[in-house]
Amino acid sequence: xxxxxxxxxxxxxxxxxxxxxxxxxxxxxxxxxxxxxxxxxxxxxxxxxxxxxxxxxxxxxxxxxxxxxxxxxxxxxxxxxxxxxxxxxxxxxxxxxxxxxxxxxxxxxxxxxxxxxxxxxxxxxxxxxxxxxxxxxxxxxxxxxxxxxxxxxxxxxxxxxxxxxxxxxxxxxxxxxxxxxxxxxxxxxxxxxxxxxxxxxxxxxxxxxxxxxxxxxxxxxxxxxxxxxxxxxxxxxxxxxxxxxxxxxxxxxxxxxxxxxxxxxxxxxxxxxxxxxxxxxxxxxxxxxxxxxxxxxxxxxxxxxxxxxxxxxxxxxxxxxxxxxxxxxxxxxxxxxxxxxxxxxxxxxxxxxxxxxxxxxxxxxxxxxxxxxxxxxxxxxxxxxxxxxxxxxxxxxxxxxxxxxxxxxxxxxxxxxxxxxxxxxxxxxxxxxxxxxxxxxxxxxxxxxxxxxxxxxxxxxxxxxxxxxxxxxxxxxxxxxxxxxxxxxxxxxx
Numbered sequence: 001x002x003x004x005x006x007x008x009x010x011x012x013x014x015x016x017x018x019x020x021x022x023x024x025x026x027x028x029x030x031x032x033x034x035x036x037x038x039x040x041x042x043x044x045x046x047x048x049x050x051x052x053x054x055x056x057x058x059x060x061x062x063x064x065x066x067x068x069x070x071x072x073x074x075x076x077x078x079x080x081x082x083x084x085x086x087x088x089x090x091x092x093x094x095x096x097x098x099x100x101x102x103x104x105x106x107x108x109x110x111x112x113x114x115x116x117x118x119x120x121x122x123x124x125x126x127x128x129x130x131x132x133x134x135x136x137x138x139x140x141x142x143x144x145x146x147x148x149x150x151x152x153x154x155x156x157x158x159x160x161x162x163x164x165x166x167x168x169x170x171x172x173x174x175x176x177x178x179x180x181x182x183x184x185x186x187x188x189x190x191x192x193x194x195x196x197x198x199x200x201x202x203x204x205x206x207x208x209x210x211x212x213x214x215x216x217x218x219x220x221x222x223x224x225x226x227x228x229x230x231x232x233x234x235x236x237x238x239x240x241x242x243x244x245x246x247x248x249x250x251x252x253x254x255x256x257x258x259x260x261x262x263x264x265x266x267x268x269x270x271x272x273x274x275x276x277x278x279x280x281x282x283x284x285x286x287x288x289x290x291x292x293x294x295x296x297x298x299x300x301x302x303x304x305x306x307x308x309x310x311x312x313x314x315x316x317x318x319x320x321x322x323x324x325x326x327x328x329x330x331x332x333x334x335x336x337x338x339x340x341x342x343x344x345x346x347x348x349x350x351x352x353x354x355x356x357x358x359x360x361x362x363x364x365x366x367x368x369x370x371x372x373x374x375x376x377x378x379x380x381x382x383x384x385x386x387x388x389x390x391x392x393x394x395x396x397x398x399x400x401x402x403x404x405x406x407x408x409x410x411x412x413x414x415x416x417x418x419x420x421x422x423x424x425x426x427x428x429x430x431x432x433x434x435x436x437x438x439x440x441x442x443x444x445x446x447x448x449x450x451x452x453x454x455x456x457x458x459x460x461x462x463x464x465x466x467x468x469x470x471x472x473x474x475x476x477x478x479x480x481x482x483x484x485x486x487x488x489x490x491x492x493x494x
Contacts, residue, residue: 019293063090079422134174181215302425308460338409
């Protein structure tokens with residue numbers, strides 16, 4: 001039984017039963033946003049932003065606004081609705097008055113590319129307020145990351161490092177850290193002077209994926225490192241500040257809630273497809289959580305998305321894909337396949353089409369991170385129009401100007417469809433999602449789409465003249481592709 005079917009019978013936690021519908025919130029001009037720092041206002045305008053989207057406004061009201069972050073926040077909102085800025089803005093605003101630089105906010109995301117994207121958003125709004133944002137993703141060496149995150153004293157004692165030795169002073173170089181779980185654990189376990197003792201804010205982005213995969217038990221480790229007893233006093237990592245920086249987490253009454261630390265670790269957790277599994281959600285140890293949701297149904301597609309099904313025989317699916325790409329006339333497009341192997345093979349096959357005049361590139365886990373990052377940057381800049389990807393591209397990635405998404409392989413779950421389709425129709429823009437399928441897949445696709453709000457999906461047809469014109473080229477490409485595969489299999493190993 002698949003994950004989607006299992007979730008039907010899963011009981012929902014009490015706090016999830018009465019969500020606040022953010023779609024009822026209007027957009028609000030920046031000048032009308034209460035308490036917004038003038039430098040933040042200017043930074044947003046430089047980014048071309050003049051209004052806060054509903055989810056951004058709702059989170060702002062619950063953190064910086066009247067609610068004053070009394071509760072942790074869980075956000076279930078479609079892709080492209082501005083979730084990254086929804087948590088970046090309040091965190092930057094709340095840290096803007098900090099007197100001492102130490103690591104106060106941690107953002108954990110599942111992939112390197114998403115981490116790079118989140119850091120860019122933070123940099124744009126944090127730098128004008130004098131806050132520094134770090135990155136821990138394993139893109140560079142551990143030593144390089146350490147030098148960018150922690151100020152190490154010039155004259156370290158020759159003796160082994162003792163974390164209780166107050167004479168050795170380290171200083172955090174960053175106020176905010178964006179990290180992937182594996183590299184975060186590397187720093188926790190090995191980096192001298194790296195501490196979460198002063199952490200105030202924890203963001204778990206793409207929560208359902210981060211809870212589904214253990215990632216070296218990063219979550220319980222982080223939560224444990226931010227806990228303390230009544231008498232704990234954490235020593236400063238700041239050699240320029242007179243005396244020790246004291247971050248006390250006292251257990252007692254905090255705004256009417258008993259037995260919670262003060263100041264507590266405030267959390268924001270987000271996803272377009274949040275899990276409803278109590279066993280997973282309880283790991284987050286959320287404090288009287290508020291559930292912010294877009295719409296009534298669990299899954300919601302972008303408002304300006306048009307979904308279409310393209311029906312064809314399995315044997316000629318590559319032909320129909322090429323015909324569809326030709327009909328889109330160079331519009332920026334992401335093609336999704338079911339695996340990294342499928343991505344690689346499909347790219348090879350399409351490149352066998354003679355004189356296709358469609359520049360197409362691969363993005364998958366088979367490639368080195370540097371290659372993936374280079375390809376993604378080229379795609380962002382519009383240097384080629386079509387990117388073929390495995391589901392590595394589905395989570396949170398924002399590429400401006402993607403007009404179309406094509407499901408070359410129909411997704412198994414509605415959750416996957418929501419994340420794939422969300423690469424287009426972002427931030428109020430229009431977009432289309434085409435799904436190729438054979439006749440025997442129509443029924444399953446209909447059931448899948450019924451689980452999503454706004455899931456109307458008419459059939460899309462291609463001109464028969466276009467299909468016929470490409471038929472000979474397709475047969476030639478297939479022959480060439482089979483020859484390449486055959487040579488590769490016969491090639492002797494070194």
